[in-house]
Amino acid sequence: MLEQNAAERIHRIEDAHTNWYLVEDGAGRGLTIVDTGLPRSWESLRSGLRALGRSPRDVEAVVLTHAHFDHMGFARRAQLDLDVPLWAHTDELSAVSHPWRYDHERSRLPYLRHPEFLKIFTEMTAMGALLVKGSDSARAYGSTDRLDVPGQPQVVFTPGHTHGHCSLLFADRGAVIVGDAFVMLDPYTGREGPCVVAGAATADSAQALRSLDALAGLDATTALTGHGPPWKGSMREGAERARAAGPA
Numbered sequence: 001m002l003e004q005n006a007a008e009r010i011h012r013i014e015d016a017h018t019n020w021y022l023v024e025d026g027a028g029r030g031l032t033i034v035d036t037g038l039p040r041s042w043e044s045l046r047s048g049l050r051a052l053g054r055s056p057r058d059v060e061a062v063v064l065t066h067a068h069f070d071h072m073g074f075a076r077r078a079q080l081d082l083d084v085p086l087w088a089h090t091d092e093l094s095a096v097s098h099p100w101r102y103d104h105e106r107s108r109l110p111y112l113r114h115p116e117f118l119k120i121f122t123e124m125t126a127m128g129a130l131l132v133k134g135s136d137s138a139r140a141y142g143s144t145d146r147l148d149v150p151g152q153p154q155v156v157f158t159p160g161h162t163h164g165h166c167s168l169l170f171a172d173r174g175a176v177i178v179g180d181a182f183v184m185l186d187p188y189t190g191r192e193g194p195c196v197v198a199g200a201a202t203a204d205s206a207q208a209l210r211s212l213d214a215l216a217g218l219d220a221t222t223a224l225t226g227h228g229p230p231w232k233g234s235m236r237e238g239a240e241r242a243r244a245a246g247p248a
């Protein structure tokens with residue numbers, strides 16, 4: 001599913017309840033892909049580019065908010081087939097190499113009682129989730145960098161969900177891609193509205209809740225999350241609601 005201009009010149013693609021983004025540059029440059037869904041999202045990439053009147057040659061870079069398997073889907077393939085760099089935070093590089101080997105503070109087993117989890121995970125599997133490949137050749141960005149890729153996002157360090165999780169601010173458009181710093185749909189519980197992701201997939205919930213402070217102060221009115229529809233409203237309110245919802 002392609003949602004054009006979920007924020008200004010930022011297009012949302014949703015596969016198996018997982019979002020990733022095509023970011024256009026104002027200056028007529030190419031495109032940046034932020035996160036890469038699941039392996040079969042490659043097909044969504046091709047159809048999405050077609051719908052935007054673009055070609056795979058227009059893609060200049062892939063940037064990851066974090067390296068969980070459902071954000072790493074076609075990252076390696078993009079490096080190889082499109083010959084573009086893959087960027088991730090310095091503290092995320094080991095996860096980029098092993099997208100299925102990540103810290104989570106709670107067992108995944110109790111979440112099997114949530115029918116929503118089973119439904120979403122079945123959809124992810126159909127999109128190739130179990131076949132995600134890591135990459136040993138990602139480039140590292142730092143916690144305060146502004147990335148020289150189309151859209152020129154400002155990095156906002158928001159660890160907790162993973163050790164090197166970052167959000168990407170597009171200040172000129174009042175938009176921030178928050179990845180899984182907070183989401184509008186928790187795939188593990190089916191919880192809707194701003195919340196942090198369940199402990200089954202979060203390294204440190206307390207740190208994730210603290211990282212909401214970094215988002216609360218941003219001057220933006222759209223938060224584009226890793227799961228669920230965009231959050232429209234102030235970052236302060238989005239962060240407060242996620243904090244009030246608490247860990248799960």
Ligand SMILES: [Zn+2]
Pocket residue numbers: 066068161180201226
């Ligand atoms: Zn995640």
